[in-house]
Amino acid sequence: MWVDGLPNLVIGLREGLEIGLVVSILLAAVRRTGAGASAVWLGVLAAALLSLGFGAVLAFSRAELTITAQAVFGGLLSLVAIVLVTWMIFWMRRAARGLSGELREKIGHAAEIGAGALATTAFLAVAREGLETALFLWTTVQASGDTLAPLVGAAVGLAVSFLLCWLIVRASVRVNLGVFFSRTAVLLIVIAAGVLAYGVGELQTAGLVPGRNWVAFDLSTVVSTDSWWVSLISGITNLAPRMTVLQVAVYVAYLVTVLVVFLRKPGTAAVPVERPARRLPRWVYATAAVVLPLLAVGVLALVTSPSGDGSATQVTVTADGCAKDWSGTTAGSSTITVVNKSGHGGEIYLIRAADGGVIGEIEGLGPGTRRSLTVDLPAGQYSWRCLVPGELDQVSPVAAVTGGSGGTVVPAVAPVSDKDLKEPADSFTSYLTDKLSTLDTQTGDLAAKITAGDKDGARAAWLAAQQTWERLGAAYGQFEDLGVSIDGLPQGRPQGVDDPGFTGLHRVEYGLWHGQTAAQLAPVAVKLQQDVQTLRQKLTFDPADLPLRAHEILEDALRRILNGQTDQGSNSTFTLVAADVDATDAVLDRLQPLVDARKPGLIATARTQLAAVAAACQTGSRQLVDARVGAAVETLSAIPTLLEVRAS
The missing domain is CATH 1.20.1420.20 (M75 peptidase, HXXE motif)
Incomplete structure (x- = not known):
């Protein structure tokens, strides 16, 4: 649904405008100092490649991990993203007025050294925003589920932001940037609270945080999770239809605390414009943003590597078909992951082809989510049945389970109507x-x-x-x-x-x-x-x-x-x-x-x-x-x- 892309549209618009403004100020400063703009563009290109590569590493690393490791990975990076975006919101409020002068001053010093220094300055200025954007976009995509809407929303937001920057530079439009950043910051705080709750839920799924079964509410037992208003709220806030007490507590605590602090007007004496003595060099932030996540990925991959027990089979539920990619597995213990790309929640059953007896089931598989089913299958013919209310009631192609240890006789449950x-x-x-x-x-x-x-x-x-x-x-x-x-x-x-x-x-x-x-x-x-x-x-x-x-x-x-x-x-x-x-x-x-x-x-x-x-x-x-x-x-x-x- 289109609302799934709204959070990323806001993020793309805001972050893209920040990046665009930084680049515009850099280019304006270069022109005033008489230096060439090509070095700046090289730095911007390097920062863009690094940011895209960082996003690719996140996606690839998570895909290669086990289900538990994916939950740990997604949960920890969500917490990192929340820290970064919260810091960015308050930093932007404090530093927006002095940003232009600060960058011009650094460009002036860099121009005296040479093109390499200009490229490095541009790279560090843009990379900070780009890495932060890649990380936060990735976490919101994970929270939204396996759907293209968040990516489309991010692309639209970035495109609109770059267009606005171009028009601002050409003096075609005038934007009150102070009002823009303050108002979008409020919506960004709401989105960040949802991502924080998602991250806590992932850590609970992985067993690192207690309270997984202490459910605060479960709308799936009261209303259809496919209802338009449920989808609207979930899409905007990143809240899930089913949340634990701890998820609700951290969501409310973060939202209330950050909003109160943000909306409170800072005193003029309490917020100095510049503190150059306390700032670390930009290369420290850039290096940490790249090295630390990669180290975390490596450690998580080593600690949570697959044990090798059972097979790792995956089937997919789409809007027009039930597990069409089901091709069977090896007899014996099998772990089968079901990915729901249908856009709606439903019940998924592994059934014996001969009589429709239910071997295993996954209840309430939400849209854009995945869950694993571990069964001990003897050789035979099996298929999947997908019940997605109002959308899908189909049985997958029949596939054979052969070879392996042969498994034990599985007591199938005849379906009840x-x-x-x-x-x-x-x-x-x-x-x-x-x-x-x-x-x-x-x-x-x-x-x-x-x-x-x-x-x-x-x-x-x-x-x-x-x-x-x-x-x-x-x-x-x-x-x-x-x-x-x-x-x-x-x-x-x-x-x-x-x-x-x-x-x-x-x-x-x-x-x-x-x-x-x-x-x-x-x-x-x-x-x-x-x-x-x-x-x-x-x-x-x-x-x-x-x-x-x-x-x-x-x-x-x-x-x-x-x-x-x-x-x-x-x-x-x-x-x-x-x-x-x-x-x-x-x-x-x-x-x-x-x-x-x-x-x-x-x-x-x-x-x-x-x-x-x-x-x-x-x-x-x-x-x-x-x-x-x-x-x-x-x-x-x-x-x-x-x-x-x-x-x-």
């Missing part, structure tokens, strides 16, 4: 409808006993209703606001158990076991029945959610019920966990045919573990129940992966 889950989901919806009908009757009985002042009868009616609710398997908010109204807890509410928003079954439980009167509880019980009746009318169930329910019901019992979070005085923990076992059994009844076809024996193992949980609940041993619920949850957690929808 929406249609496969429809019948089980419809059956479970009928189950929910039946239980809600029962719950409607039970909450009506509960309200009647409370109104009649039958405390013991109300407690028994409450327990029956709460057990039915647990058998729905909806305690973790499946029913959204109605679920909270029916089964919400006082934790987090401003007034705790006295908060007006605390309603439903647990509010009644609290009142029944804390001596509240019928007058206090009757309105709560009536509202509870009304909420249950509303839920009966609005009940919907997403088929794709059913496999998740297999382990989430007991997982929720472990998280909320067994730790005492839900108990409001009834001391009914183990009774409710037993009801959650019933709910899990109801889910497994619907999913068993699909699971048995993909992993025989898993349901049988789970049934045995569920029976053990129910038996432990009879003992009243919290430790025993915790252990058995944890074992069952671990077994059941494999079901969502087995039954993930991989075919529309």
Whole structure:
């Protein structure tokens, strides 16, 4: 998308204008001293070649590294680029007014020495800007992904900047350079903050910085990452749809700190125009800019060289084809890198050609990104399936995996479609409808006993209703606001158990076991029945959610019920966990045919573990129940992966 090129257009325009102005001032100074301009152009040419060569070295060196080394390389150079560009922004604000005089003075001294000194002066003046430009453009290209838009944007920005310089020199246009540099600096700071976050993410991917799995947000789970507004924000800011907490923290910290310092007007006395005694010679900066990155590349290549385990195969997803370059690999352990050049995010599967069984998968492969998949393949025929929502649903050419060690038999997972889950989901919806009908009757009985002042009868009616609710398997908010109204807890509410928003079954439980009167509880019980009746009318169930329910019901019992979070005085923990076992059994009844076809024996193992949980609940041993619920949850957690929808 065109927005991917906007950051580099700004960088190219600003940096190109700086380079162009430096060259223009040098040429003007040469004319005034009477020296020849050819030496200046030779210096400019040498600086341009060095900058282009530096960019080529960056691209080539990264391409030759392993995936981990690429992450380290990209992350470290991103941090270097941020340091350089931040220094440049503030240096330009301070030195812009004195730049012309400084260069003329140096040209005057160089002209007295000869052409070599003139060329060296021009080279050093331009090389500093050129090397900085090459490095920052490279890092923004890496942050944007594998697309031509950033390169096109940089080329357009450079072309426009050089045209402006030519027009300025010819006095054809007048540009307020102070306003230009200050305003583009703000946008450059925003871009730099995004590159910094990208660099931190790369170092987290490489394992050098912790917090890789501590995700601050993941828009791919909420909206399509291909949405125009997501692409617009990502293109301008270099922010990714999925970012870790540390990435967000460094982004905000850099952006706020640098903007505050930059926008604060510097005092005239605090910023001297010149400090020649503290400046290093320009050749020091030029040498460091070339030598240090090359040394870093060499060290990284040695430290992170490939181990030689497995093959290094690469396939490419484009906008019009799925892994058309797939030509197979050697049997045994293989590491296959998938590069997404389609411009959209998607799911990528390695499948067995004979029956479409899924051998491996890469979920949420973003546009312009790459990810590796390591599998142990026996000899056979394999292909790739690419699911890019709204753009692509194709299978690659079939290719053979031969030779090598032969590999081990890989358990392929037969793909599940929406249609496969429809019948089980419809059956479970009928189950929910039946239980809600029962719950409607039970909450009506509960309200009647409370109104009649039958405390013991109300407690028994409450327990029956709460057990039915647990058998729905909806305690973790499946029913959204109605679920909270029916089964919400006082934790987090401003007034705790006295908060007006605390309603439903647990509010009644609290009142029944804390001596509240019928007058206090009757309105709560009536509202509870009304909420249950509303839920009966609005009940919907997403088929794709059913496999998740297999382990989430007991997982929720472990998280909320067994730790005492839900108990409001009834001391009914183990009774409710037993009801959650019933709910899990109801889910497994619907999913068993699909699971048995993909992993025989898993349901049988789970049934045995569920029976053990129910038996432990009879003992009243919290430790025993915790252990058995944890074992069952671990077994059941494999079901969502087995039954993930991989075919529309």
